[in-house]
Amino acid sequence: MSKTAFINSPLGITKIVGDENGVSIISVLSEGEFSTKIPNELQEAVSQLQEYFEGKRKDFDFKINPKGTDFQQKVWQELLNIPFGKTMSYMDLSKKLGDVKAIRAVASANGKNPLWIVVPCHRVIGTDGSLTGYAGGLWRKKWLLEHETPSYQQSLF
16 A cells, blocks of 8 residues: 655655555645654655755655556656766657657656656756756756756855
8 A cells, every 4th residue: 555755855745656666756846734743654765865855865766666557668768867966868768768769758758757856857848958858847847957966166265
């Protein structure tokens, strides 16, 4: 039986759903209540997401169990290969998956990613470098990319 937790994040309330087989959904909501008790099955995911937002974690190793078609699973698996702090274009992602003509299907599967942040669909951008489409809103995509590539430039004044 699935358990659900709601935690605070800099981008809104994060909803986490999963069971003993792994986390199946992580999404962001604009409003809602936080969970007062985190189910055992979700504690590792909650802890790792909090570490990510605090800048202390770059990858996740809790058990995931996203639901989708075989093609979607293949796309999501490839997204997991995009390193922290890096981006990839939809075209390059399609090439990696072996079919540049599948760019629209790849973009669609990317948009249906049920594991916000953990399967890093936010790291996929337009060929021209633009922040194209993002289910959570482009401002969140921009925040995530900036969070993963912080500027070390110090102010001179």
